[in-house]
Amino acid sequence: xDFTLTxxxxxxxxxxxxxxxxxxxxxxxxxxxxxxxxxxxxxxFSSDFNKAGWRLAFIAGLIFSAIVYRWFSxxxxxxxIQMSLPWMIVGGxxxxxxxxxxxxxxxxxxxxxxxxxxxxxxxxxxxxFLTAMVTTTAVRGLx
Amino acid sequence: xxxxxxALVCGTLxxxxxxxxxxxNPAKVLNFLDVTxxxxxxxxVVFICALSVGLPFYQWVLRTRRQAVLDEEFDVPxxxxxxxxxxxxxxxxxxxxxxxxxxxxxxxxxxxTLLPGVLGFTIAMIVGMMIYRFANADxxxxxxxxxxxxxxx
Numbered sequence: 282x283d284f285t286l287t288x289x290x291x292x293x294x295x296x297x298x299x300x301x302x303x304x305x306x307x308x309x310x311x312x313x314x315x316x317x318x319x320x321x322x323x324x325x326f327s328s329d330f331n332k333a334g335w336r337l338a339f340i341a342g343l344i345f346s347a348i349v350y351r352w353f354s355x356x357x358x359x360x361x362i363q364m365s366l367p368w369m370i371v372g373g374x375x376x377x378x379x380x381x382x383x384x385x386x387x388x389x390x391x392x393x394x395x396x397x398x399x400x401x402x403x404x405x406x407x408x409x410f411l412t413a414m415v416t417t418t419a420v421r422g423l424x
Numbered sequence: 425x426x427x428x429x430x431a432l433v434c435g436t437l438x439x440x441x442x443x444x445x446x447x448x449n450p451a452k453v454l455n456f457l458d459v460t461x462x463x464x465x466x467x468x469v470v471f472i473c474a475l476s477v478g479l480p481f482y483q484w485v486l487r488t489r490r491q492a493v494l495d496e497e498f499d500v501p502x503x504x505x506x507x508x509x510x511x512x513x514x515x516x517x518x519x520x521x522x523x524x525x526x527x528x529x530x531x532x533x534x535x536x537t538l539l540p541g542v543l544g545f546t547i548a549m550i551v552g553m554m555i556y557r558f559a560n561a562d563x564x565x566x567x568x569x570x571x572x573x574x575x576x577x
Contacts, residue, residue: 287449287451287452287455287464289466294446296445297441297442297445299474301438301441302474302476302478303481307430307433307434309485309498310492314496315500318529318532322549323553323557326550335427338431340435341432342432342439344439345432345435346435346440347443347448347533347535350444358448358537359448359449359451362450362539364525364541368524369524369548373544373549373551374549376521376531377554378513378555379515379516379517379520379552380553383510383513384510384513388528392471392475396475396479397486398483401510404514405511405513405514408515408518409514409517412517412519414459415518415522416457416518417454417522417525421458
């Protein structure tokens with residue numbers, strides 16, 4: 282299988298990364314909530330509006346951002362899927378199950394968790410970065 | 425309603441961060457995770473920059489404020505135990521992330537592309553979350569407390 286080659290883009294990475302950190306900090310300052318996307322997505326399905334309301338609004342913002350970006354840049358969003366649909370589904374299922382079982386994802390443990398110096402999040406982040414690197418490297422070595 | 429507006433703005437900023445840094449593109453994520461190929465360090469820079477802003481911001485908020493601006497308590501986890509489910513769940517998540525090149529934020533943010541791979545990933549992710557929730561419905565923190573008195577478990 283051919284994989285899409287990408288170039289190192291440090292400038293946009295710096296701007297984008299700073300925005301992610303800013304958004305996480307603002308959510309804590311204003312609402313006292315952790316910007317963990319897996320927890321937000323799972324909690325958005327609650328029937329209690331106090332629990333679901335702000336989460337649905339955050340998710341609407343995520344989706345809205347891709348549309349805003351296209352309005353202003355005029356360029357289509359580069360999303361180069363690298364795996365076949367069945368593998369994307371398997372990947373999505375593992376991400377959903379794993380983030381609930383492990384109580385967090387790249388945002389909740391990786392950014393917010395490390396930002397509040399949580400030992401649990403440090404361990405979780407170490408594990409998912411390592412298993413992701415092993416998985417990608419193994420999958421690409423086999424195909 | 426101000427709460428909803430703030431959450432919408434935060435979600436939009438977060439999504440713009442993912443879009444601008446191209447973390448919505450699985451090719452860039454996988455080219456970081458694949459350490460043997462033509463390595464793309466972008467994800468590492470995004471992560472470090474997000475923490476460089478997020479860490480001081482979090483520490484300032486948590487050390488100087490008793491409550492959030494909109495009169496809400498800080499909803500911050502106080503659990504500090506390293507449990508098998510933390511380790512196992514994180515390992516499963518890493519495997520799925522390394523396979524697809526998407527995690528929850530980019531999966532949702534990329535939905536407007538309507539690409540089958542993105543839709544399949546995100547729907548399967550929600551299914552995985554729901555299955556975990558229903559399988560653990562009796563252990564949830566917000567579940568009603570069990571009746572006390574008879575202890576034979």
